Amino acid sequence: MSTLFNDTKIAFRSKSNKQLLQAYWLFRLMGFPELTKIGTYFIKTALKAPLGLKKVIKSTLYQQFCGGETLPECEKTMAELARFGVFSIPDYVAEGQETQQAFDQAMFQVLETIQMASRNSSIGFAVFKVTALGSAQVLSRKQAGLLLSDAEEQEWELIQKRVHHIISSAVEAGVRVMIDAEESWIQDVIDELAYSAMFLYNIDKAWVFNTCQMYRSDMPARLKKLKAMAVEKHFIPGVKLVRGAYLEKENKRAAQLNYQSPIWSTKKETDQAYDEALDYCFAQGIALCIGTHNEDSVETAIRLMKKNNVTSNNENYCFAQLFGMSDHITFNLAEQGYRAAKYLPFGPMKLSLPYLFRRANENKSVSGQSSRELELLKKELRRRKNS
Ligand SMILES: Cc1cc2nc3c(=O)[nH]c(=O)nc-3n(C[C@H](O)[C@H](O)[C@H](O)COP(=O)(O)OP(=O)(O)OC[C@H]3O[C@@H](n4cnc5c(N)ncnc54)[C@H](O)[C@@H]3O)c2cc1C
Secondary structure (H helix, E strand, O other), X not given: OOOOOXXXXXXXXXXXXXXXXXXXXXXXXXXXXXXXXXXXXXXXXXXXXXXXXXHHHHHHHHHHHOOEOOHHHHHHHHHHHHHOOEEEXXXXXXXXXXXXXXXXXXXXXXXXXXXXXXXXXXXXXXXXXXXXXXXXXXXXXXXXXXXXXXXXXXXXXXXXXXXXXXXXXXXXXXXXXXXXXXXXXXXXHHHHHHHHHHHHHOOOOOOEEEEXXXXXXXXXXXXXXXXXXXXXXXXXXXXXXXXXXXXXXXXXXXXXXXXXXXXXXXXXXXXXXXXXXXXXXXXXXXXXXXXXXXXXXXXXXXXHHHHOOOOOOOOOEEEEEEOOOOHXXXXXXXXXXXXXXXXXXXXXXXXXXXXHXXXXXXXXXXXXXXXXXXXXXXXXXXXXXXX
């Protein structure tokens, strides 16, 4: 492991011994693929599950990866992160919702985040998913160029209104806002919404950040297109760089519908594209949120900051990891003066299940993320025992 991140005392200083032990057992359990499969089945059916099971999920997965059911419930965690120089990006996670009421509710939650962020400097950004604000089906039909019914046209109008209401409120309140990336069959529509918002608002600085998933083989070209558009239309581009969370879903759909998957065929190609995108963004002055748990990419970013004379506290560049993961990166970065953040998911437990399901699956590979987390947790538990 890089010497930059190997100080586990700093990495886990916000965690009590009990919290460390709980995290240790959770990552151990997630390291058993069969158990994760069974757990995932239960998570998916937890709506109908008995109260006991819901309690178990709440005190394990939910507690590890979410800040609370409501924004005020997250305040304690946000204050704890701020104490160590880490800022929060509260993220309302309610996925798979389909009613107008739920879409409005999601918008109000993001607006509440913006209000809180305008008063609380430990909140770095507001963030939202477009599919939390409107039907994914309408977005998909729109991208496919299909004729929308009157009802669908109305829904599309509502989606645009909600997106613009959030972004204009954020800019008015002096709060930056990020738009999450989703599946490729709706992402063009999301990108268009983001580009038009950047054109409107990113004049004096990058208020709006769109997300680029570097596991997509067309993403280097799309990034260049964004830069060209920014030059032509005189706006400052802002980008959150991630690798991408929907790999299996993307590949499965491409195979089912018999088209070429938009995803690179190897992890190595994704890694290379990610690091080249970092290089490109720094060289081209694109404001960046570096969203990754990959230590090599974080080190590359730090090297590029130095090469491009970007100071560690430059407000146009920050690092972000998900709450409950890679504390060794976030807390050590903050300790060294970099702008480091945690994406802090919040929302009712039953609506957070798809998010938890993605985290459990991401951590199920024994050779992957969970083993990294486990090794660090073990090291810190041992250190505390001996000191
Ligand atoms: C702050 C933050 C915000 C995020 N926001 C979003 C978002 O808006 N949208 C989104 O989709 N995801 C988002 N993610 C999740 C992200 O896309 C990744 O799934 C996750 O961070 C794991 O990638 P990594 O860079 O941390 O590290 P690594 O563990 O090094 O990489 C794992 C990733 O590599 C890619 N990969 C794995 N195997 C292959 C393969 N065989 N071929 C090609 N590529 C492969 C996949 O993208 C996989 O997730 C976010 C993550 C963070 C930390």
